[in-house]
Amino acid sequence: MTTLHTVVATGALKLSWLLLAFPLFGAVVLLLGGRRTNRWGHLLGVAMPVAALVYGLIAFFALLGDTHRSQDQHLYTFIQVGRLTVPMGLQVDQLSISFVLLITGVGSLIHIYSVGYMANDPQRRRFFGYMNLFLAAMLLLVLSDNYLGLYIGWEGVGLASYLLIGFYQYRNTAAVAAKKAFIANRVGDAGLTLAIFLMFSEFGTVTFTGVFGSVGSGGSGVATALGLLLLLGACGKSAQVPLQSWLLDAMEGPTPVSALIHAATMVTAGVYLLVRSNPILALTPTARLAITVVGAVTLLFGAIIGCAKDDIKKALAGSTMSQIGYMTLAAGLGPAGYVFAIAHLLAHGFFKAGLFLGAGSVMHGMNDEVNMRKYGGLARLLPVTYVTFALGYLAIIGIPPFSGFFTKDPIIEAAFDKGGTSGAILGTCAVIGAAITAFYMSRVMLMTWYGKRRWSGEAESGEPHESTEPGAEHAGAPHPHESPATMIWPMILLAVGSVGAGAFLILGQRYEDFLGPVTGFPPTSHGIWSVSGVVTLILVLLAAGLAWVRYGRVPVPAVAPPGRPLTVAARKDLYGDAFNESVLMRPGQWLTRLSVFFDNRGVDGLVNTLAAAVGGTSGRVRKLQTGFVRSYALSMFFGAAVLVALLLVVRL
């Protein structure tokens, strides 16, 4: 394990706080500025991420030219209470700069896209304010040099995610989805909070260098507890089983939000947390095994859900869960997987954002219709969107030479390399997941772009599904059309990333060499082709062929057929919500009812009985106050007599 040699920031990196300051400034101006900023708000909202991107690039090249690639910029002392000292500082190293470039790069493109996508939304300024707030929080999350700063960013992105999922506040489903996301995240956050408590109580510090320096002396029990708690936190934020249920509903937000927050950046924060904590995970095989299991289960879980969804955004959301499952699996494999987890994360950021923006572009042209059964034959009408979407598709299913091939195969190989039964099981899961990915993504492709046009006849009924967004073109027959330039160019640039990112990162072990000092170098290196890679590729092609047989060769019914039990289950998110409801919500409700009953009858009952007894007794005793002087005199007489008698007894 390499330890981080962190040095004080110099040169351009001294200004790394600017990265946070730009989007934060944008958010403050847009959210506090009110209607005055409506006219130019979106321009400021775009300028801030771009400025952060420019600074990120400067910092990146400054870092490349420096031998000390982990630089720490101390900003101020955040908390100093007793033994607890939390310095607020920014740590720029290979890992965080990778995220900074992803966040600001993809973030800038999506902001530009949103200018077109949200053009008709009266709340566009608020949207950009929230998006800038998100960027600021996300950058704090990845740049902070201690767990508490990370936690602030972690909660900040949760808040921004909540606000943006519920952006269409007037829609009940959006409000409910926002609450669901917030609450599911809270469960995970509890894990992260406890992990930070544990770090402080065991090591007396929460800085990365401090914790990683002393975690070795804490014993393996502490490391295992920390690893499992951090995994719980990662599960919440990254929508991993068992906290996966919120991500599919989170698609209620505007599509750029789904692309930026719920595909490219925020949901990958869990993977960042795990990779960043690699010195802790290095000490605990138990937690690493748990992480791989969670990853493998989630990658299958998400893929199966993706197969059954007719809502294009939900199909993509299932895919996001599945791909993050791959990253989590890789992060659990130790140094063999960290680099590939992050490489896949970066490539996924490009192609999944591209796919979501493509879906947004289709919705833009289709009256915000999201049901793929009402698409079909759109390839001619939205050519640019079609091509960029297709490139993203080829990237995600892992066709060489697109990026998914380069970043997913090393994860599968690393899983097999783990050895033993667990390695074989994990590797097999990953291969099967890749095949299912090919199936559902081919399904999305075929249903959306090929086949007969299923929308012209359908839309005559005059009730387009989900056309309540403002900015939707007016109800009636959709007239699919290509999107404006502000939306097309970001998609094209992301498509370039989907094509080239994987090869750029993996070929020549470029990214291994870059990230290695932070995460450790993979023990063995593979060629581009391997047995598992070829097998995966064959399965992927077979699955795509199967999808063609099911959805390309025969016409897609406009109304979903009843389907087999597995399809029905997958449509219901594999009963994730039903499970939560029956195992957590119902007993919780019973518990609260029982508590209320106990409170009313038990606690209140005791107090009320006591009060009634005192009241009743005093009501009776009150009758002694007759108002007759002689009775008082008599009681005084007896009192005095008793007093005297007592005095005599005591004296004698």
Add this chain to the structure above:
Amino acid sequence: MSPIHYVTLSVILFVIGGVGVLVRRNAIVVFMCIELMLNACNLAFVAFARLHGNLDGQVIAFFVMVVAAAEVVVGLAILMAIFRARRSASVDDANLLKY
């Protein structure tokens, strides 16, 4: 001298006064009975002062007289007020201050 007679007289007067307070209804009589009890005490004080050969008891007896005089002033004024309001000097008629 033996104090026994004085104390006996004092006790007899005190008991008469006490019984009077408890059994009589007329406020004036009750009042006089209270005075009787006070004077029974005075008698005992003076007797014991004489017995012990110092003046403490006599001084206290004077105090008691002064207090009794003050009490009579206030008490009779209250009695007058009650009598004017209720046309009665019976202590049982003034029984409004109760549950």
